[in-house]
Amino acid sequence: MTTTAGPATPVTTDPTATATRAGAVGGPGLPQRRHLVTELPGPRSRELSARRDAAVARGVTSTLPVFVAAAGGGVLVDVDGNALIDLGSGIAVTTVGNSAPRVVDNVIAQVQAFTHTCFMITPYEGYVAVCEQLARLTPGDHAKRSALFNSGAEAVENAVKIARIHTHRQAVVVFEHAYHGRTNLTMALTAKNHPYKNGFGPFAPEIYRVPPSYPFRDGLTGPEAAARAVALIESQIGAANVAAVLIEPIQGEGGFVVPAPGFLPALADWSRASGAVFVADEVQTGFARTGAMFACEHEGVVPDLVATAKGIAGGLPLSAVTGRAEIMESAHPGGLGGTYGGNPLACAAALGAIETIERDGLVDRARAIGERVLPRLRAVATRVPAVGDVRGRGAMLAVEIVDPATGRPDAAATGRVARRCHEQGVVVLTCGTDGNVLRLLPPLAIGDDLLDEGVTVLLEALEALAR
Incomplete structure (x- = not known):
């Protein structure tokens, strides 16, 4: 049962959800899996978005309009109980993982x-x-x-x-x-x-x-x-x-x-x-x-x-x-x-x-992430003409999207890939002066299985550009 709280009241959510806004347990203890129980954004996030529209200046935007209740490792859990794979780290901020114990x-x-x-x-x-x-x-x-x-x-x-x-x-x-x-x-x-x-x-x-x-x-x-x-x-x-x-x-x-x-x-x-x-x-x-x-x-x-x-x-x-x-x-x-x-x-x-x-050896871990992900990204580049370039170091990786016919930056196609990932519960970010670069910034605390799953979703979204 969902409880709609007033503006000054702590937000609660479905008791069957993975985490709750009130007393949510985050950090590395969260189950490290992608798990979608509603469409994205879910009903509780949509309620909060309406409150946001009435209180927050429109100049402050969000990449994905889901409201987070808990986070840890490579997972973000929203107020509807959806568990998303985090390949953004709050723009490279939660490098050590959200709510790292130390x-x-x-x-x-x-x-x-x-x-x-x-x-x-x-x-x-x-x-x-x-x-x-x-x-x-x-x-x-x-x-x-x-x-x-x-x-x-x-x-x-x-x-x-x-x-x-x-x-x-x-x-x-x-x-x-x-x-x-x-x-x-x-x-x-x-x-x-x-x-x-x-x-x-x-x-x-x-x-x-x-x-x-x-x-x-x-x-x-x-x-x-x-x-x-x-x-x-x-x-x-x-x-x-x-x-x-x-x-x-x-x-x-x-x-x-x-x-x-x-x-x-x-x-x-x-x-x-x-x-x-x-x-x-x-x-x-x-x-x-x-x-x-x-x-x-x-x-x-x-x-x-x-x-x-x-x-x-x-x-x-x-x-x-x-x-x-x-x-x-x-x-x-x-x-x-x-x-x-x-x-x-x-x-x-x-x-x-x-x-x-x-x-925890996170410098080595960043290198290992790059060594694990870059070959997969480069392989898809051989199959998808819209992938103009794959680059990066460690856990700072990017795919530049271009129009295959002209070689010019293609921000629209980049947006489609990002949205497809978001719809499937994988947070990826875009960047670039021309808005045509997908960037990956996974927390270094992410496990290999979760990382591989998130990258697979991205690769499938990229493959769709060739169809």
Whole structure:
């Protein structure tokens, strides 16, 4: 029996469902299976959608309109009792799995002690401990300092602030297809207009965009693509004016674009020779996602500054800028911070997430996921002409969909594949400047059987494009 609750009352659902909104049991204890008991979205999710429409601004959208009651491992359970396979991880956030035990235990202990003091007023050990871990884990053995914030956009914005005050320069170089956030400055840094930027300007000045390495589209080697970018920087901006070169080691929202070998090292070398700060936006690629703790490590690149968020804290809001001590210390006392930056609950969660990554071998697990899934995706590409490219590293994988007749991006076909997956209880995400890329970001806690089942549903949806 379904009980319809008022706006201020906890929501309950069918008692036969796998989990309930009130007192739901989540985490790794959830049965790891796909199980659909209603159409998607189910009746309770539709009721909540009606309430949402009356209370939530329409600018906030959702990929799949099912309301989640519990989650753990590779499963999301909605308020109607449907169990869905999660191949999105909340956009690479729940890398260690939803409600991972060490994260939960740390947060419970912290919330019982205190929830907030503001580190800028009275500090606490958790903030310091997270910064110590970041110094240990991020690439390079140089002296490092960190500052903690709430979101990836905040981390990127503060990295730009630090680079500018360190170099006494203003120009920031970013790349086509880049995504760096939704604040005013990070909208300027982001390439894609709709939905991120359209109508929200004017934007921050002194942002300059150059082509990245996009092997599927440009056919260039890494050094060739880097030389093209450097030539534009030197001719149109001037090396002496560049405060920072800001790049995602693997582009995220822009299409999970893995640069050709040699591209990132060449850009890092040019930046240092020119006195610019090389900033790696590892918000989506960091914390084991790509089969290395940080994606820069695949080519031995050591950034001057690293921006992190998403997978850092197992689902709680936390971000950081970590970098060379002499650069980080350029900001004057009081110049960095924020009321909630490095909140004690988020810091406790981050320490639990880092411990989980290391003790459970999740860097190796990410590599194993890639080795398991990529061959299956590449095999379907030989049978489905609409699959233009298959790419990725570790558990950050993508399929680019094109019109077989023209080779042009096909967002409509990509949407059909995603919807077919969603209807069958598999959460996949889309991305790309042209909206034509399917991306897979499974939690590293997902089991092989569940992963294989989710990928099978995706492959069947892709096969339908050839019929």
